[in-house]
Amino acid sequence: MKQFRSIQSFLFLALITSFVCCKSNTNSTDENPENTPAQQAPNVSELFSQMDSNNDGKLAKSEVEGPLLEDFSKIDTNNDGFLATEELEKGPKPEGRGPRENNSNSKNNVQKDFDVTINVDPTLFIKESLLQEITQEEHTLSNGTKALCYIITTASQPHEHKMGPWCPTHIEDGKDKGGIWFKDDKVYDVDGHFIANLKEFYSDEEWALFREDGSVKVTKTQEECEGAAKPDVEEEYHNYCVECLPEYYREKQSTYYIPVKPLYLENSNSLGRDGIGVAFNGVNFEAPAPTHAILAAHTLAPLDDAGGHVNPHAGYHYHAVTGSTKEVKQKDTHAVMIGYAMDGFGIYAHKDADGKVSTDLDDCNGHYDEVRGYHYHAGSAGSNQVLGCLHGASGSMSVKG
Known part of the structure; x- marks a missing residue:
């Protein structure tokens, strides 16, 4: 059974993966994420706002990547096919999930x-x-x-x-x-x-x-x-x-x-x-x-x-x-x-x-x-x-x- 980290880490990884997929010609500024202070991590609302590409107040599968996409059905508790901020905040808390390979950048896509x-x-x-x-x-x-x-x-x-x-x-x-x-x-x-x-x-x-x-x-x-x-x-x-x-x-x-x-x-x-x-x-x-x-x-x-x-x-x-x-x-x-x-x-x-x-x-x-x-x-x-x-x-x- 998968173990889980904090929801902020979960969302941050998904957001970065999504950004690389959509803007692969932009260089990453997070070359050493382990040195980033925890208090600087964006909150759920901020991350949600950045991922909500069509501004409809919810996240479709096409707007998320990585762990968010993998666990979409677990977080989508009302089974409406979208993720709301409340569902993200109450979603499974990741613990100990190791680094994953980014398959959506320009090299691998x-x-x-x-x-x-x-x-x-x-x-x-x-x-x-x-x-x-x-x-x-x-x-x-x-x-x-x-x-x-x-x-x-x-x-x-x-x-x-x-x-x-x-x-x-x-x-x-x-x-x-x-x-x-x-x-x-x-x-x-x-x-x-x-x-x-x-x-x-x-x-x-x-x-x-x-x-x-x-x-x-x-x-x-x-x-x-x-x-x-x-x-x-x-x-x-x-x-x-x-x-x-x-x-x-x-x-x-x-x-x-x-x-x-x-x-x-x-x-x-x-x-x-x-x-x-x-x-x-x-x-x-x-x-x-x-x-x-x-x-x-x-x-x-x-x-x-x-x-x-x-x-x-x-x-x-x-x-x-x-x-x-x-x-x-x-x-x-x-x-x-x-x-x-x-x-x-x-x-x-x-x-x-x-x-x-x-x-x-x-x-x-x-x-x-x-x-x-x-x-x-x-x-x-x-x-x-x-x-x-x-x-x-x-x-x-x-x-x-």
């Missing part, structure tokens, strides 16, 4: 070659979405290697569909006045009836997004949007429906460095806070929305029918794939292609032409076939997860403006 590897096709991007011609440049990838990458600069504005609406203005409004929301892998229309029944929907009497006259409390200005559209919602915007308008951030530009030829790595990388991929219209796919923190403030941040909404950091972006963007049909019955991940592997729709879902996907939502090579499938629209992680050496994405 080796490339795996497939018979078929498909290069990125820049002609698939909608020209009207590009702010400049796609070019190539050598760029350092997430595993520290240098590779030729496409530079794709967009305004993150869709051309195939309109953006919004998100929040209805009255509890009598129909579904055409609002967007969508998700729970337990299901999608719901955010109409007036949905807003009026949030107490029953979440079994929580503190929900009150509408006033006595039936009007819905909606953020109306950029200032209000920025106070509400973040995990630590400002108190004055608790019990609000968050609607950030695209015109607030019209000047934003997104630049993607995506490797021309994707490089598959044996160990996957957890999703960071920047975009995880890009649709053919230049809009980025984001990591899961931080619903745990948002709902704790009794705040709702609906997606529009295309699966997107706006925040101050990224502008307009997608958290769900609903079939509203450009699709590239396949010659067989395979699911349509909808974009590229940041590692250059293709992203395809959740279901194929026959309405079937692939059953052999890995934790990143990826698998291999002899036509498309390794590639991903978007999660269902109600899952709040386009991808689970990335299995390739990633380029980078930045937003300015």
Whole structure:
């Protein structure tokens, strides 16, 4: 039976392993951990905050490494598939676990070659979405290697569909006045009836997004949007429906460095806070929305029918794939292609032409076939997860403006 150390040591080792996996081109500063004073070790809350890459207030398997991953089921006492801070604090106390080899650094996280590897096709991007011609440049990838990458600069504005609406203005409004929301892998229309029944929907009497006259409390200005559209919602915007308008951030530009030829790595990388991929219209796919923190403030941040909404950091972006963007049909019955991940592997729709879902996907939502090579499938629209992680050496994405 495994013996255990203190939970702080346990978490510190997991955190370092995770950081090396995601940022293998960064040199370690902990060359002699035995000489580090015990009182300098970060506490559980601090470590949790650093590992929670998508800021949703909980840790998925894709966000942890090493001992935390090995003992995930032991710590996950409520069996919901996530780790909360309370579960970490009450988790098993490690004692006497010896040093373990780090298998996720750039030296050991080796490339795996497939018979078929498909290069990125820049002609698939909608020209009207590009702010400049796609070019190539050598760029350092997430595993520290240098590779030729496409530079794709967009305004993150869709051309195939309109953006919004998100929040209805009255509890009598129909579904055409609002967007969508998700729970337990299901999608719901955010109409007036949905807003009026949030107490029953979440079994929580503190929900009150509408006033006595039936009007819905909606953020109306950029200032209000920025106070509400973040995990630590400002108190004055608790019990609000968050609607950030695209015109607030019209000047934003997104630049993607995506490797021309994707490089598959044996160990996957957890999703960071920047975009995880890009649709053919230049809009980025984001990591899961931080619903745990948002709902704790009794705040709702609906997606529009295309699966997107706006925040101050990224502008307009997608958290769900609903079939509203450009699709590239396949010659067989395979699911349509909808974009590229940041590692250059293709992203395809959740279901194929026959309405079937692939059953052999890995934790990143990826698998291999002899036509498309390794590639991903978007999660269902109600899952709040386009991808689970990335299995390739990633380029980078930045937003300015």
